[in-house]
Amino acid sequence: xxxxxxxxxxxxxxxxxxxxxxxxxxxxxxxxxxxxxxxxxxxxxxxxxxxxxxxxxxxxxxxxxxxxxxxxxxxxxxxxxxxxxxxxxxxxxxxxxxxxxxxxxxxxxxxxxxxxxxxxxxxxxxxxxxxxxxxxxxxxxxxxxxxxxxxxxxxxxxxxxxxxxxxxxxxxxxxxxxxxxxxxxxxxxxxxxxxxx
Amino acid sequence: xxxxxxxxxxxxxxxxxxxxxxxxxxxxxxxxxxxxxxxxxxxxxxxxxxxxxxxxxxxxxxxxxxxxxxxxxxxxxxxxxxxxxxxxxxxxxxxxxxxxxxxxxxxxxxxxxxxxxxxxxxxxxxxxxxxxxxxxxxxxxxxxxxxxxxxxxxxxxxxxxxxxxxxxxxxxxxxxxxxxxxxxxxxxxxxxxxxxxxxxxxxxxxxxxxxxxxxxxxxxxxxxxxxxxxxxxxxxxxxxxxxxxxxxxxxxxxxxxxxxxxxxxx
Numbered sequence: 537x538x539x540x541x542x543x544x545x546x547x548x549x550x551x552x553x554x555x556x557x558x559x560x561x562x563x564x565x566x567x568x569x570x571x572x573x574x575x576x577x578x579x580x581x582x583x584x585x586x587x588x589x590x591x592x593x594x595x596x597x598x599x600x601x602x603x604x605x606x607x608x609x610x611x612x613x614x615x616x617x618x619x620x621x622x623x624x625x626x627x628x629x630x631x632x633x634x635x636x637x638x639x640x641x642x643x644x645x646x647x648x649x650x651x652x653x654x655x656x657x658x659x660x661x662x663x664x665x666x667x668x669x670x671x672x673x674x675x676x677x678x679x680x681x682x683x684x685x686x687x688x689x690x691x692x693x694x695x696x697x698x699x700x701x702x703x704x705x706x707x708x709x710x711x712x713x714x715x716x717x718x719x720x721x722x723x724x725x726x727x728x729x730x731x732x733x
Numbered sequence: 734x735x736x737x738x739x740x741x742x743x744x745x746x747x748x749x750x751x752x753x754x755x756x757x758x759x760x761x762x763x764x765x766x767x768x769x770x771x772x773x774x775x776x777x778x779x780x781x782x783x784x785x786x787x788x789x790x791x792x793x794x795x796x797x798x799x800x801x802x803x804x805x806x807x808x809x810x811x812x813x814x815x816x817x818x819x820x821x822x823x824x825x826x827x828x829x830x831x832x833x834x835x836x837x838x839x840x841x842x843x844x845x846x847x848x849x850x851x852x853x854x855x856x857x858x859x860x861x862x863x864x865x866x867x868x869x870x871x872x873x874x875x876x877x878x879x880x881x882x883x884x885x886x887x888x889x890x891x892x893x894x895x896x897x898x899x900x901x902x903x904x905x906x907x908x909x910x911x912x913x914x915x916x917x918x919x920x921x922x923x924x925x926x927x928x929x930x931x932x933x934x935x936x937x938x939x940x941x942x943x944x945x946x947x948x949x950x951x952x953x954x955x956x957x958x959x960x961x962x963x964x965x966x967x968x969x970x971x972x973x974x975x976x977x978x979x980x981x982x983x984x985x986x987x988x989x990x991x992x993x994x995x996x997x998x999x
Contacts, residue, residue, distance in 0.1 A: 618902075658902075
């Protein structure tokens with residue numbers, strides 16, 4: 537996948553793997569994710585398996601390229617109404633969520649619950665690219681590693697790719713083969729297998 | 734038919750004195766609306782005096798071209814009014830254009846329908862019928878449209894993050910703003926629905942009252958009032974549908990991105 541914006545960002549993601557993106561708050565990481573999801577005005581060439589973004593309808597593109605914002609909102613009357621296929625009890629259990637949580641009114645969700653259910657909500661659309669904006673920021677260490685492995689398993693089983701924004705170098709080292717750092721809207725390779733075209 | 738009692742300028746001056754009293758009271762409590770009240774009262778007197786002469790001229794001439802000029806002027810003023818009532822408005826001429834095209838397709842169409850199909854004056858553009866009919870439909874449409882447009886732009890700005898997340902899950906632009914659209918249409922149409930529901934019980938609508946004062950048979954006057962309300966409801970409803978559709982088209986681009994950057998204000 538190629539992407540050109542601001543100072544022409546060039547980035548490639550591979551199936552089954554995550555690429556991490558580190559950087560100060562305000563360096564434009566979230567903007568980059570929103571631009572890739574085509575939620576904000578942007579110019580550039582994006583390709584997914586050889587198909588350009590423009591050959592997808594906007595809805596198709598956003599279903600294929602799932603975006604998990606840092607702060608997750610809920611708008612329907614119940615949590616479950618946000619899902620197309622309700623998540624399995626096993627998945628919920630794994631993230632330490634009770635089955636009834638699907639019937640809850642969203643306003644009673646804690647920050648951590650919002651985030652965990654948000655991950656399930658994004659995976660529910662079965663995207664083949666994940667754009668993750670600090671997906672474990674509001675989770676404690678134990679549940680955070682569960683969420684990490686849930687996402688990594690999804691990537692592997694679905695041959696999906698991920699661009700993973702994080703603050704934690706340790707997390708970047710755990711989940712990604714390659715890590716970039718973003719400084720003032722410029723992307724540079726920070727570690728991993730070396731740059732590629 | 735008995736003619737209405739003629740009012741002289743003293744009568745108007747007596748009526749104005751009550752408003753003057755109100756102005757003094759408001760000034761005493763420093764509510765700060767005295768100025769607006771005085772300006773509005775003076776505008777009322779001048780504008781209505783002027784329109785009195787304009788209508789007299791129009792009725793005497795009775796030519797289509799004058800009626801058309803008058804209708805165009807009304808359209809321009811109403812479009813400007815819709816524009817200035819928006820807290821957030823579209824950049825450039827689009828803001829004026831949405832109001833003008835909305836009023837054109839709704840108010841003009843409904844007024845034409847009323848003249849050609851229902852009332853059928855001879856000729857169809859007879860200014861005594863055409864101008865008041867268009868005026869009543871347009872002023873109500875103007876209120877409904879400006880209210881609902883204002884509501885929609887504020888709702889989209891306040892809920893930008895939610896709308897973006899709905900889009901991110903693969904919803905269409907329409908789906909992502911559906912609840913706000915519904916709310917705006919309700920807001921715009923409710924005043925009309927409420928007025929229709931209480932007409933005759935709580936309020937005697939202005940037009941009917943006028944006809945009765947002019948000596949018309951009340952049972953005839955109500956018939957006019959009924960069709961006027963139907964026209965107003967249609968004008969407001971179709972007007973809002975058009976306005977919100979046009980607004981939606983401007984606020985989302987071809988890739989269904991929410992484009993709040995196309996709004997200015999506040």
